[in-house]
Amino acid sequence: xxxxxxxxxxIPQSVRDLAGFQPGTEVEFVIGDDGIVRVLAAxxxxxxxxxxxxxxxxxxxxxxxxxxxxxxxxxLTRQ
Numbered sequence: 001x002x003x004x005x006x007x008x009x010x011i012p013q014s015v016r017d018l019a020g021f022q023p024g025t026e027v028e029f030v031i032g033d034d035g036i037v038r039v040l041a042a043x044x045x046x047x048x049x050x051x052x053x054x055x056x057x058x059x060x061x062x063x064x065x066x067x068x069x070x071x072x073x074x075x076l077t078r079q
Contacts (some may be wrong), residue, residue: 011039 003009019041021027026042033052066073067078 001012010070011019015021020041027039028042030038030040032038047048068076
């Protein structure tokens, strides 16, 4: 595929069918942390950002193990 001088590109019919893009569908471009550009139906980018945030939080969950009990941590915060 080639981008025109106006920045336009034709999305192949097979891709439009697979993505569910119909004539008049609003799309948005989302650039991921991996540098990959994704074309999504408008509004889906927010869902993707939320999923990425959830995944990041899940990766961090439990990583701050201090070896202290909850009671010991609470005692430290009260000093």
